[in-house]
Amino acid sequence: MGLIVNPVAGLGGRVGLKGSDGAAIQQQALRLGAVPQSLHRAAQVLERLKPIKDELMLYTYPAEMGEEAAKRCSLDHTVIGSIVAGQTTAADTARAAREMQRLRVDLLLFAGGDGTARDITDAIDDTLLVLGIPTGVKMQSAVFAVSPISAGDLALASLQGRIRREREAEVMDIDEDALRQGIVTAKLYGYLRVPHEDRLVQGAKTPSSGRDKVAMETIALQIIDHMEDEPLYIVGPGTTTRAILSKLGLDKTLIGVDVVWKDKLLASDVNEAQLLNLLEGRTSRIIVTPIGGQGYLFGRGNQQISPKIIKQVGKANIIVVATPEKMDALRGRPFLVDTGDPETDRWLSGYTRVVCGYGEYSIYKISYAGEN
Amino acid sequence: MQNITEKRYTDGRPNLRRFHQAKWDEPIIFELSNPGERGILPPAVEDGIRDAVGNVASALPDMLRRKTPLDLPEMAQPQVVRHYMRLSQENLGLDLNIDIGQGTCTMKYSPKINEQLARTPQITELHPLQPEETVQGILEIMYKFEQILKEISGLDRFSLQLGAGSAAIYAAASIIRAYHAARGDTGQRDEIITTIFSHPSDAACAKTAGFNVITLYPDDDGYPDLNALKEAVSERTAGLMTANPEDTGIFNPRIAKFVDVVHKAGGLCFYDQANANGVLGITRAREAGFDLCHFNLHKTFSTPHGCGGPGAGALGVIEALSPFLPTPLVAYAGNRYYLDHNRPQSIGKVRAFYGVVPAVLKAYAWVMSLGAEGLKEVSKTAVLNNNYLLKKMLEIPGVSAPYAKGKRRIEQVRYSWEKLCKETGVHSEEIGLRAADFGVHYWTSHHPFIVPEPCTLEPTESFSKADLDEYVEILKHVAHEAYTDSDRVKTAPHNSTVHRTDQAPFDDPSQWAITWRAYLKKTERDKKG
Numbered sequence: 031m032g033l034i035v036n037p038v039a040g041l042g043g044r045v046g047l048k049g050s051d052g053a054a055i056q057q058q059a060l061r062l063g064a065v066p067q068s069l070h071r072a073a074q075v076l077e078r079l080k081p082i083k084d085e086l087m088l089y090t091y092p093a094e095m096g097e098e099a100a101k102r103c104s105l106d107h108t109v110i111g112s113i114v115a116g117q118t119t120a121a122d123t124a125r126a127a128r129e130m131q132r133l134r135v136d137l138l139l140f141a142g143g144d145g146t147a148r149d150i151t152d153a154i155d156d157t158l159l160v161l162g163i164p165t166g167v168k169m170q171s172a173v174f175a176v177s178p179i180s181a182g183d184l185a186l187a188s189l190q191g192r193i194r195r196e197r198e199a200e201v202m203d204i205d206e207d208a209l210r211q212g213i214v215t216a217k218l219y220g221y222l223r224v225p226h227e228d229r230l231v232q233g234a235k236t237p238s239s240g241r242d243k244v245a246m247e248t249i250a251l252q253i254i255d256h257m258e259d260e261p262l263y264i265v266g267p268g269t270t271t272r273a274i275l276s277k278l279g280l281d282k283t284l285i286g287v288d289v290v291w292k293d294k295l296l297a298s299d300v301n302e303a304q305l306l307n308l309l310e311g312r313t314s315r316i317i318v319t320p321i322g323g324q325g326y327l328f329g330r331g332n333q334q335i336s337p338k339i340i341k342q343v344g345k346a347n348i349i350v351v352a353t354p355e356k357m358d359a360l361r362g363r364p365f366l367v368d369t370g371d372p373e374t375d376r377w378l379s380g381y382t383r384v385v386c387g388y389g390e391y392s393i394y395k396i397s398y399a400g401e402n
Numbered sequence: 403m404q405n406i407t408e409k410r411y412t413d414g415r416p417n418l419r420r421f422h423q424a425k426w427d428e429p430i431i432f433e434l435s436n437p438g439e440r441g442i443l444p445p446a447v448e449d450g451i452r453d454a455v456g457n458v459a460s461a462l463p464d465m466l467r468r469k470t471p472l473d474l475p476e477m478a479q480p481q482v483v484r485h486y487m488r489l490s491q492e493n494l495g496l497d498l499n500i501d502i503g504q505g506t507c508t509m510k511y512s513p514k515i516n517e518q519l520a521r522t523p524q525i526t527e528l529h530p531l532q533p534e535e536t537v538q539g540i541l542e543i544m545y546k547f548e549q550i551l552k553e554i555s556g557l558d559r560f561s562l563q564l565g566a567g568s569a570a571i572y573a574a575a576s577i578i579r580a581y582h583a584a585r586g587d588t589g590q591r592d593e594i595i596t597t598i599f600s601h602p603s604d605a606a607c608a609k610t611a612g613f614n615v616i617t618l619y620p621d622d623d624g625y626p627d628l629n630a631l632k633e634a635v636s637e638r639t640a641g642l643m644t645a646n647p648e649d650t651g652i653f654n655p656r657i658a659k660f661v662d663v664v665h666k667a668g669g670l671c672f673y674d675q676a677n678a679n680g681v682l683g684i685t686r687a688r689e690a691g692f693d694l695c696h697f698n699l700h701k702t703f704s705t706p707h708g709c710g711g712p713g714a715g716a717l718g719v720i721e722a723l724s725p726f727l728p729t730p731l732v733a734y735a736g737n738r739y740y741l742d743h744n745r746p747q748s749i750g751k752v753r754a755f756y757g758v759v760p761a762v763l764k765a766y767a768w769v770m771s772l773g774a775e776g777l778k779e780v781s782k783t784a785v786l787n788n789n790y791l792l793k794k795m796l797e798i799p800g801v802s803a804p805y806a807k808g809k810r811r812i813e814q815v816r817y818s819w820e821k822l823c824k825e826t827g828v829h830s831e832e833i834g835l836r837a838a839d840f841g842v843h844y845w846t847s848h849h850p851f852i853v854p855e856p857c858t859l860e861p862t863e864s865f866s867k868a869d870l871d872e873y874v875e876i877l878k879h880v881a882h883e884a885y886t887d888s889d890r891v892k893t894a895p896h897n898s899t900v901h902r903t904d905q906a907p908f909d910d911p912s913q914w915a916i917t918w919r920a921y922l923k924k925t926e927r928d929k930k931g
Contacts, residue, residue, distance in 0.1 A: 078827065179827035192904065358852045362620060362805075381633040389614035390605075392598075393630040 031079075031086060031189060032130030033072065033107075034150070036123055036142035037094035039165040040067040053119070068165045071178045072099035072141040075163050078182025079105070082189060089133055091126045094118070099141075120145070124153040131158050137188055137225070139181070141165040144203045147173050151201045151220040159196060160222045161185055170202035170324060173222045188225035197226040197242065198269050200321060202331065218267050218285045218321055218331030245353035246273035248388040253317065253351065254278060262308060263290040264343065266318040266332045270351050274317065287334045302336045309339065315347045316340065325360045327396060328378065329368035337374035345377065350384045350394075357384070357392060364395035372398070416872050418879055421841035424491035425899040431485055432918045435475035441482060492899055494843055496706070500869045502791070503834065503844025505814045505858025506601075506649050508679045508701035516704070516767045520760035530755035534740050540759060541739035544732045547766040554777070555675075555695050556688020557718035561727045562757040566708070567676055568603040569752055570696035570715030571643070574672045575611035576749045577694060577719065577726040578641040581670060584726075584747065591640040595664070597626045599648035601676040602849045608643055624805025626654045628663070635667035645674040646690075647681075649858070650804075651788065651811030661691040670694065670723075678702045679862055680785045680813030683778030687718070694719045699758075703765035714761035728752045783863035784813045787870060791815070791861050794874040798881045800825065804853050814860035816853050823855045828884040828891045830855040835902075836883065836894035840876045 041059040076099055079086060088107040090096030093115045100107040110129055113122050123142070127150045130138050137159050140146055143166010150160060162174035163181045175181035187193045198221040250273040257263065265271050265288045272282040278293050286299035289308055297308060316339075321331040327350065328335060340348070350365075367378045375398030384392045410417055447455075459467065477485075495501075501509040519525070528540060548560045564570040575594065582591045594608035597618045605615045616634045621627035626648070642664040647653040654660065661671045673687040673695035679702050687695035699705045700713035707713055719727060725747035733742040741756065772780065789810050795801050800822025803815050819830045834844045834857070844857055861870055884891050895901060907913035912928075915921035 177824050177827075179824070183827050354850065357619075358850055361852060361854070381630055383616075383633075386617070389609065390617070391614065392617045392619060393627075393634045394619055395627075395630070 031088055031185065032126075032133065032135040032138040033076075033088060033090040033096040033099065034123060034126045034130070034138065034140040034142075034146075035068050035072045035091075035094065035096045035099055036140065036146040036165070037066055037068055037118055039142035039146055040167055053117075066094075068141040068163075069094065069099055069102070071163055071165050072096065072139075073102045074178035075139065075141075075182040075185065076100060076103040076105055078179060079186055079189075082186065086189070089130060089135060091122070095122065095126065120149045123149040127153040127158075131155070137161060137185055139163060139185055143167055143169055144171050144201070147171045147201045147222065148203045148219050151222055156198075156221070156223055158223065159188070159225060161188070161224050170204060170330075171219075172199040173201060173224050184225055184227055187227060193225050193227050195226040196223050198222070199224045200268075200331070202321070220285055221269070242353050242355040245355065245387050246270050247277075248390075249351050249353065249385055250274040250277040252385055252388045252390075253349065257293070258315075259292060260313055261291075261347070262296065262312050262314040264288075264305060264314060264316045264335060264339070265290055266316065266335060268319040268321060270319040270353060270356070271317055274351070285331065287332060300334060302334050302339065305334060305336075305339050306342075309342055313347075314343045315349055316343050317349045317351060319351045320356065320360075320365055325363055325365045327365045327367050327382075329366075329370060329375075333370070337369045337371035340369065340374060340378070348382070350382050352384050352386060352392075354386050354390075357386065357394070364397040367396055367398050416868070416875055418840050418876055419872070421839065421897055423494070423838075423895075423898045424488075426488040426492060428485065428488045428492070430918060431475045431477070431482075434477060434481060434485060437476055439476045439478050439481075441477060441479040494838065494841070499842045500865060500873050501842075502859050502861040502865055502870070502873055503837070503842060503857070505816065505844070505860040506676070507707065508677075508698070508813075508860060508862055509707075509864075510679075510701075510704055510862040511864040512704050512706045512764070513768065513771070516764040519767055520764050525760055525763060528759065535738070538739055540763070541732055541741070543766050544756070544759075544762055545734050545739050547762055547769070548732065550766070550769055551697065551716055551718060553774075554682060554686070555697075555718050556686035557692075557695055558721040559724035559727060559731070560716050560718040561731060562714070562716050562762050563728045563751070563753050563755075564696070564715030564717055565753045565758055566713045567601075567696065567698035567701070567715045568607055570698075570717040571601075571603045571672075571674060572607040572611060573717050573728055573749060573752050574694045574696060575608045575613065575641075575643065576752075577717075577723055578670050578672065579611060579613070580726045580747070580749050581723060582640055587668075591638060591668070593634075593636070593638045594640055595631065595634050595642045595644075595669075597644050597648060597654075598850055598852065599626075599650050599652070600643070600645040601649065601674045603676070604643040604645065604672075604674050613640060614638075620805060624650075624652060624807070624809075625656070626660065628656050628659055631660055631663055635663055635669065637668065639664060639667045639669040641670040641672060643672040643674060645677050647677050647812040647814075649677070649814070650806075650816045650853075651677075651814040651860075652806045652809070653681075653812050657690045665691065672696075676701060677813060679860075680781050680788070682781040683774060684781055693723060699761050699765040704768040705761040705764040712758055712761065714758035714765070730756070732756070780863045781813075784861070787861040787863065787865060788813050788815065788859075790867070791859060791870050791874065794870070795859070795877070798874070798878050799885065800881055813862070814858055817857045817859065818853050819855035819857060822881060822884055826884040826888045828888050830857050832891050832894060833857070833877070833880050833884070835898075836880045836891045837876050838895045839897040840879075842873060842876055 038056045041056055041064045083105055088100055088105055089110055090100055090107050091111050092109050092113050095113055095118060097109050111126055123146055131154045139161050140150060141163040147162055161181060161184060163178050164174040175184050201219040201222055203217055203219050249270060253274050254277055267285050272284055275282040280295045282288055283299040288295060289297040289300060297304060316335060318327055320327050367375045369375055379396045379398045381393050382396055384394050386392050496509055528537060544562055551560045564573060592614055593616055594613040595616045596604045605617060608615050618627050618630045618634060646657050664671050670693045673692040675695050675697050678697055695718050697716045699716060700707045726749055728751060729745045729748040730741040730743045733740055792803060792811060792815050795817060800819055802818050802821060804818050819833060823829055837843055880891060915924050
């Protein structure tokens with residue numbers, strides 16, 4: 031197993047700085063009395079791995095980037111790489127991740143937030159299994175376990191081969207500088223492969239094999255069987271929408287917006303201007319799926335589908351798709367819209383029909399940011 | 403003389419029961435087979451009889467005669483008895499434990515006298531092909547039980563042919579389809595609406611019956627969302643299939659409005675009464691305006707569940723829908739009971755013959771022993787038990803009861819150990835396994851999987867205050883362990899025969915077989931490669 035600790039992750043949170051990206055903010059946070067969280071949290075995770083300590087080969091980075099956590103838990107470990115202690119940067123995280131990948135670790139654990147997840151996404155390819163220990167200020171990404179303890183249990187189960195399923199989880203990041211100005215601009219940055227404990231089916235009377243994957247297949251069939259000839263289909267990012275294009279034999283831009291017409295890919299990874307051009311004089315539909323664990327339908331990760339485009343397509347022509355597992359993960363929280371235009375947000379709010387499978391729908395609430 | 407009773411309590415609270423499950427490394431019965439061994443050796447047929455009767459087997463048509471002998475284990479009686487006695491000891495069944503952890507299943511005591519009745523020769527020797535005039539007694543019981551169900555529900559006609567709750571729900575969906583078809587509406591009305599916390603069979607049966615299914619999520623207060631329903635209905639609406647109370651134990655106070663919205667859209671309304679145990683004699687399908695409803699005799703009416711049963715369902719409808727009920731129905735002609743097969747609009751048979759007759763008999767006996775007031779008392783006690791348990795459960799650190807916060811529940815509650823899990827890493831499933839060390843259990847399988855770390859408890863009228871206190875005391879103890887010695891819980895059970903099973907192979911059909919025959923087929927196939 032590889033372990034990377036971002037020693038400055040979470041620094042900005044308790045002192046109200048909305049994030050910890052960049053050396054200046056980190057210094058400011060420390061001046062404001064911020065106490066690093068990541069060492070303690072990483073150690074909590076390692077404690078849970080003690081049952082396999084004799085078999086565990088732990089690779090980590092020096093000093094505060096993992097070595098200290100391993101020592102605190104008295105776990106045998108191998109330190110690789112080098113850093114300038116007290117002055118670590120995103121480049122250290124990325125280099126560590128690349129080296130872990132080269133070592134072909136079974137699982138890469140990292141303690142950090144969205145920024146750390148983003149750095150790791152950039153550094154590695156999708157052959158590496160990764161799991162985030164929640165440590166950061168912003169954790170919009172779906173790659174984190176719910177707590178350090180559950181990260182430890184999940185890592186243990188994965189390393190022991192008790193969990194064999196994986197899922198592709200969204201890596202989101204928000205522009206911190208903009209956030210400090212009160213503007214939320216979240217981007218869907220990419221996907222990481224994480225171990226997926228389908229705890230939900232353990233001991234269940236309904237044994238299921240990859241229920242989410244099956245649901246995506248059936249959603250894709252439902253959409254394709256009911257596709258019309260005339261309209262353009264603007265297909266938002268996500269693995270659920272990717273399944274639709276895969277069924278059509280088309281390549282989907284995972285974190286971008288594609289346009290399909292008559293079962294063919296008309297344009298890939300389009301921006302707002304290109305979309306407006308394509309829409310000229312044509313009827314259209316939008317296919318979207320909520321992004322990340324937050325339930326955002328518009329305004330996070332799919333800003334290309336702008337208020338202007340949404341209005342032009344029309345509310346009745348928005349097709350929302352989501353697997354039951356994704357719906358359940360929202361725990362009753364509504365879908366959210368944050369398009370940047372309050373009027374559009376209000377107009378979109380209310381109820382929507384969601385395609386959850388073949389001939390299976392839900393009626394689900396949409397709220398706009400700032401409502402309630 | 404020592405006071406032995408006092409020793410069972412500490413500070414007025416019951417001590418936890420010390421329990422250890424029996425462990426037998428018992429082979430599968432087919433592995434115990436010893437060729438040639440027999441349980442009973444009947445004497446040879448006497449010459450005179452053989453001469454008179456001839457070869458009995460030759461009287462059977464060739465097509466009905468077995469070409470190869472039946473593949474049964476060959477064993478003597480004592481081996482068979484030992485085998486099953488051992489298996490029975492490896493159980494944690496209803497008659498052994500305080501079985502309130504099997505929430506949504508309405509585990510209640512099945513009086514033994516009713517079991518005895520069902521085992522009398524008058525029942526066991528009946529044959530479904532007997533002429534009607536020779537089975538007037540059981541037809542009378544079925545007819546009279548139907549009258550009772552009509553009174554309990556307010557609906558007009560019942561079929562007792564259903565072999566299970568889901569069979570009744572499937573038949574209800576089929577009747578909804580037949581009704582719209584009869585009005586020439588089939589193609590258009592293809593959507594059934596249900597709620598996410600309704601009995602999952604509602605969505606499943608509607609889907610199996612060919613409908614598209616629309617699921618509603620709760621509103622902000624945790625109740626079924628009326629506005630979402632208004633969004634859902636259209637000219638495509640065939641019907642609403644919903645439970646009340648839902649599987650969270652929350653009663654939908656606006657149920658009559660739900661029914662009204664669906665009726666105005668031209669749909670029918672089916673009341674899934676799998677959770678009827680808290681509302682007998684208190685609310686009825688009729689008053690809420692429902693067109694169809696069903697009961698699970700093996701839940702609410704005390705006939706044991708499938709594994710100790712078999713189960714049985716009862717499906718009721720309003721007069722306008724009675725032509726569609728399964729055929730035949732039991733009817734009364736003033737001087738005799740008969741089976742009415744002349745039902746041209748019926749959805750047909752949903753099960754061979756007339757239903758699970760022993761279950762109907764047990765349910766009838768149970769109701770007759772209670773009377774109308776007794777039935778109401780059943781519900782009042784079940785609700786009281788549940789709300790007492792709710793209060794005690796919420797005193798345990800780490801437990802919550804999501805949705806409709808602060809409101810009372812009907813007959814069950816879906817709790818969550820989310821807080822405890824976040825703080826200790828102990829999952830609901832592990833709490834259930836640790837509870838088994840004290841001779842009780844609960845299960846965590848609760849579709850849909852929205853409530854995190856769920857635990858559904860349903861303390862029916864069968865359990866005393868002492869039972870409830872003992873159960874809570876066990877969970878309290880386990881929760882305390884989770885916070886102080888979580889490994890103890892995470893490695894549980896410690897007193898059971900099988901500690902942990904690896905559930906991952908369930909996803910791989912090459913690693914499991916549900917019958918001996920399937921096992922042989924699969925291993926045979928493997929050998930062939």
